Amino acid sequence: MNDVGDEGSNAAQLASPSYRLAALDSEYILSDSMRGVRFMMEYDKAEQALRAWGVRSTIVVFGSARIGENGDGEHRRWYAEARAFGRLASERGGAMLSPNGQPRDNVIATGGGPGIMGAANRGAADVGAPSIGFNITLPHEQAPNPWSTPELTFRFHYFAMRKMHLAMRANALVVFPGGFGTFDELFEILTLRQTDKSPRIPIVLFDETYWRSVINFDVLVGHGMIRAEDLELFHFAEDAEGVWAALLAGGLKPHESIE
Template sequence: MNTSRPSNMAQLESPSYRLAALDQDFLLSDEMRGVRFLLEYAKAEHYLRSWGVRSTIVVFGSARVRENGPGRQGFWYEQARSFGEIASRRGGALAQGNGVRDNVIATGGGPGLMEAANRGAADAGAPSIGFNITLPHEQGPNPYSTPELTFRFHYFAMRKMHLAMRANALVVFPGGFGTLDELFEILNLRQTGKAPSLPIVLFDREYWSRIINFDALVEHEMVDPFDSDLMSFADSAEDVWNALVRGGLRLP
C-alpha cells in the first residue's frame, strides 16, 4: 500500500489560491470593475486628505498649446501660468498653522495650459494637483504638479468626479474637445443644482465667442436667459482672479 502523502503543489499554484488583494489577473477581471472604480476614488482621496486639500480651483485648457507656440499660444500659456501663481498665493494653497489648504490649483495633469497652471503654483511654492488619464496615445504628467498629488485614472467618470467634488471655482482656458467636455460637465452640474454655486470664468472672450455661440442657445430657448449668468469672461490672469472673487470664491 502506498502511504505517501500526495503533493499539494497544484493547489498552491492555482490562481484561485492567491490572495485576492495580490491577484492582479483577478483585480483586472470584468467582475472587479466596480472595485477598481472604488480604488480610483479611494487612492486619490487618501493622498488629497494627507496633504490637507480641502478645496481646489480647477483649471482646464488645451494640452496642445506650447509656451513658445504660434499665434496667441504663448500669451495663453503665460497667463495660465500667471493665474496659477496668483491663485496659489492669494487663495490659501500655502497652508497655515492648521495644515488645511484651500483653492489648490487642480488640472488634468498634462502638458500645455494644464502644465502652465501647475507651473504657476510651483512658482508660488504651493502644491498643485494633476488628475491624469490613461489614453491610447500615452501622455505623461507634466513636471510641475506636486509628485504626491499627481494621479492617473483609467475611468473618465472618476477623474471628473475628483475634479468636481472639491472645486471652489472653474477657470477654462482655450481648448478643444476635452476642454469643452469638462466645461459643459460643470455647467450642467451647476444648471441642474447637482453642484454648489461656484464661479466659472472663461479666459479670452474672443476665442470663446467664436467657438460657441452662447447667445444662440438662449435665442432658440435651449437654455434659460439666466443660465448665461453661470459664467463670465476675462482676458488677463488678474481679471480672472477678480472675476472669481466677484463671483463668490470662498476664501479662507
C-alpha cells in the first residue's frame, strides 16, 4: 500500500531511480561515472572464484578460434596437439588438487572460445582436471566452449582486465597458430617480458614453420626494432611433448617442485 493518508501517495518517490538501492540500480552501475567500479568488480569476481578453487598459477594457451577438430591437414594436427598438451600439462603440472590441500598449479587457462582454446580446455577435461576460460564480450558474441570448468568460466567486458587475469598467474605461455587476437596476447606477454614487467616465464610457439612464415623476427633485429637477445624470450616446439619439454627447460616447475 502506497496510501499515506492525508499526506497523499508516495508512489512517485518509490518509483524514482534515486530511491533504488545503489547496488541494485543497473542504470547507475552501468553509467560512465561507475566505470572504475565496474573495472574493479571484473577483477574481484574472477579473483574470488579462482581462489575458491585453489588456483595459484596457470599455463596460458592461445591460438586461433577458427581451427576445428575435423579441419584439414595442419589444422587438424594443431587441434590434436593442443588437446594433447592440455591433457599432459594437467596431469603433470599440478592442476589436480592434492590430498593435503596444496593449491593448484599450472592450470590450463585459455580465452574460453572455440578452436585451439577449446582443444586445450578439452584436454584438461579428458583427465578430469579443472581449466579456466577467460571469455570476452564481443560485437559478434563469443560463446564459451563446453570444456572449461563451469565455475571457472568467466566473461569480461574490458580487454584490459581480461589480459590482467591471463597474465597475473601465468607460469608459462603456449601459443599455437592464430591471427590478430593470438598475436595480441603473444606480443602483450613478450612486451611484459622484454621490459621485465612480468616474471621470466617460458614462452613457446607451436609450429616454427608457421610462425617464421608470418613474422620475420630476424628482420625486426636487422632494423634495430628489437635486440638479438630478445629472440631468446621464446622457443619453438612441434608437438605436445616438445612443448612440455621446452617449458621445463625454460624454468617451469611442476606442482611438486613448488614450495
